[in-house]
Amino acid sequence: MADASSQTGKSLAGVDRRPGRLKEFWSYFSENRGAVFGLYVFAAFLIVAVFAPLLAPYDPSTQFRGHTLQPPVWQAGGEWAFPLGTDAVGRDMLSRLIHGARFSFFVGIVVVVVAASGGIVVGLLAGFAPKWLDTLIMRLMDIILAFPSLLLALVLVAVLGPTLLNAMIAIALVLQPHYVRLTRASVLAERSKDYVVASRVAGAGRARLMFITVLPNCLAPIIVQAALSFSTAILDAAALGFLGMGAQPPTPEWGTMLADAREFVLRAWWVVTFPGLAILITVLAINLMGDGLRDALDPKLKRS
């Protein structure tokens, strides 16, 4: 089945002699070297996250009591058994960082999927709804946006209880208004165009107009926003973990690891430096990719 469809795809492309959309996208995307670099780093992190148990030398919660706060291998007192050193209770930093990648990616994907799908549906509704409902929805979004997002997420987690899952729900909720606004703005721009009118005249129902006619033409800015909020989600989840309102110790989540390491700030630089560096590199790679996506997908938004 899969074979047959890919065969048709190939022969069609051959007849058409027109570069496929993916190829076209790639040619724009790869113009931006930073974006390609970001993509590679992102792919590497994805692999680390998926194969964490195979890659990590130890279990992330095994405590080597004889090796507490051991420095990384290139410093006096370090050894190859623990290349990035150990933390205060003798857990291997490298293994914990590798397992931490799982949590960060999990957070990013869940938050983006929840926030984007919710935001798109509400945004489409607002764009097609009568004026009063539209106003009501947008006022509601204004209210959520009036709170600084991290503060609102923090208070929401305090209400729901401090777990990683609740942190993800809270972050998805505070990120969602951005999708609503973005979707609604594109819907309003598209709605009066000829192809939509034609589709309406042809008798398309409202649901078909919303999801099949209009939505695909609104996707470009939403995809860019998804990339950017992926990194925001990772940062915010780490911040909540750091404040003790996200994943709880001994979970090897990067922000939680930093919170554990705070008291050793001036004694053991490695327990503080590496988890933060992991967050920074991941977020930076995703932001680089997001910039490239914007250039490739949405020429209007292009930062010249």
Add this chain to the structure above:
Amino acid sequence: MLKFALSRLGTFVPTFLGVALISFAFIRVLPGDPIIVMAGERGLSEARYEELRQQYGFNDPLWVQFWDYLTGILRGDLGESFVTNRPVWDEFFSLFPATVELSLCAIIIAIALGIPAGVIAAVNRGKFFDRALMSTALIGYSMPIFWWALLLIIVFSGNLGWTPVSGRIGLLYYFDDVTGFMLIDSLLSGQDGAFGSAVSHLILPSIALSTIPLAVIARQTRSAMLEVLSEDYIRTARAKGLSPGRVNGVHALRNAMIPVITVIGLSVGTLLAGAILTETIFSWPGIGKWMVDSIFRRDYPVVQGGLLMIAVIVMIVNLFVDLMYGLINPKIRKR
């Protein structure tokens, strides 16, 4: 213009009501009965419990409670802290200057470095300076600031020993609050070294807090400048033989400032959210640390009141930015 201002004010009121409703709802859905939390370890008798419920109005219908809450806000009554028993309103305004001082320093650093960086990048588009500055800006934009703050402490307080780790001023100095701003108060006190101590306490938190707005301002300035630089009147200015400094600095920058000002206004929310992390790390006695501490102490009236006050401040600043924007740019008014 008046019509524009009125329509913006018209959206302000319902948003304010919604914000009040959300902050009101929190105390009702937070885990644990607030009265039991207030009694703490000692516990309390059945009769006293009922009396307190009555006193705090938890027995009234919800809409009556909300009405009391709303009218309370307008009278400046946000309830009292469970922990200190002081009015939340007073606590807020006694801590607010610390946050304002920190945020102002941060935004000054961000503007003073961000705008020149953006202009230099735009003028040298595609060249070394542009790439170097914009890469740095993207790193700053991606920075987990709680980690960045810890790194600053490791390097400048730990390794170099230049700055203190936490607080607003050294323990050696004591003087009365006059303005609430430590920099001004320490100068007014006339004590030797007090001002220096205040500055050294302020510098690391302001750098940490300024990082993200700095990156955002630099990126926004660059893209606004690039847009303006391709306009006809810039070509005209160049053709007139004006010096590049005058063309870029006066003709272009002035017109590129509008989106930059918007970004600066919108960064107030970012600053207040960033202050939560920065103040917690540097033990800076401001609103952010107060909120985090209160969440952990389950001091519900403070969480509720603080959440409301912060949202209202963000809303007022955004309203102000919108009105300024309408004043500067007539096109916006006709929407």
